Amino acid sequence: MTEEITVLSALAGGAIIGLASALLLFTHNRVAGISGIAAGILPPWGADSGWRLWFLAGLIMSGLLYRLTGNAIPVQTDTPLILMAVAGLLVGYGSRLGGGCTSGHGVCGIAKLSVRSIVATLIFMTTAGLSVYLVRHVF
Amino acid sequence: MAKNISAFVFGLIFGLGLIIAQMTNPAKVLAFLDIAGTWDPSLALVMASALLTLGVLQRVFRPLSEPDQEQEQPACGNRKSGIDVQLIGGAAIFGIGWGLSGICPGPALVGLTTGLPGIYVFAGAMFVGFVLFNFLHRR
Numbered sequence: 483m484t485e486e487i488t489v490l491s492a493l494a495g496g497a498i499i500g501l502a503s504a505l506l507l508f509t510h511n512r513v514a515g516i517s518g519i520a521a522g523i524l525p526p527w528g529a530d531s532g533w534r535l536w537f538l539a540g541l542i543m544s545g546l547l548y549r550l551t552g553n554a555i556p557v558q559t560d561t562p563l564i565l566m567a568v569a570g571l572l573v574g575y576g577s578r579l580g581g582g583c584t585s586g587h588g589v590c591g592i593a594k595l596s597v598r599s600i601v602a603t604l605i606f607m608t609t610a611g612l613s614v615y616l617v618r619h620v621f
Numbered sequence: 622m623a624k625n626i627s628a629f630v631f632g633l634i635f636g637l638g639l640i641i642a643q644m645t646n647p648a649k650v651l652a653f654l655d656i657a658g659t660w661d662p663s664l665a666l667v668m669a670s671a672l673l674t675l676g677v678l679q680r681v682f683r684p685l686s687e688p689d690q691e692q693e694q695p696a697c698g699n700r701k702s703g704i705d706v707q708l709i710g711g712a713a714i715f716g717i718g719w720g721l722s723g724i725c726p727g728p729a730l731v732g733l734t735t736g737l738p739g740i741y742v743f744a745g746a747m748f749v750g751f752v753l754f755n756f757l758h759r760r
Contacts, residue, residue, distance in 0.1 A: 487662060487663050492664065502634040502635035510627070521754070541635060544634075547633060558649075561723070563738065570724075574726075602709075617720075
């Protein structure tokens with residue numbers, strides 16, 4: 483589907499993600515792991531969990547803000563709904579069991595050279611690549 | 622209140638980074654994961670740029686103290702140390718779901734504003750996955 487390499491938007495977007503993670507870390511002393519923050523809005527609630535709702539609200543609102551600039555957010559997917567349900571379940575359960583996702587392990591964890599995060603990232607990159615390979619080139 | 626507003630703004634910035642980097646487009650993510658197809662390395666640049674930005678900022682402005690590990694859910698693998706079965710299994714499961722859909726937790730939430738049914742199914746199932754984890758592994 484999409485095959486062109488988008489160097490500038492990748493570098494700019496990545497830098498913005500890194501900046502937002504740094505801001506959250508420095509001012510809130512929190513790690514910008516999206517799966518952890520999202521799961522944290524479920525009970526049992528701690529004494530200080532309100533910020534998570536605000537962070538997630540900002541995350542969701544970014545889509546609306548971006549569209550106010552007149553640009554569309556390209557979302558191309560042909561994954562059947564049943565597969566989306568299975569994938570969502572695996573992503574939700576797996577990210578909690580493994581203690582992080584692309585942001586928590588892949589960015590924040592690796593940035594502080596956590597061995598656990600480096601191992602987790604290598605593993606999920608591998609299984610993600612394998613499942614894409616199986617879906618696209620085998621079945 | 623100031624903390625909540627800043628959390629909202631950081632979520633907003635984080636989401637804009639995901640959109641600009643095109644992490645929110647499943648086709649783009651899958652093109653990165655599909656090494657056997659027409660490989661699109663853009664997302665490696667996103668990760669490299671995010672890591673470089675966060676890494677440099679972390680070293681220039683060191684946080685006053687370590688992230689609050691007592692209250693934080695294990696979102697970034699920083700509460701535990703060492704490689705265990707949960708980390709390996711969780712990362713593997715997460716990767717399979719990510720590879721099946723091209724969606725991880727951040728983009729799932731940002732994508733809600735696009736109104737696509739597949740994104741809603743994914744995000745709903747992801748929260749079911751969080752609940753399943755809480756049910757199976759916590760009290």
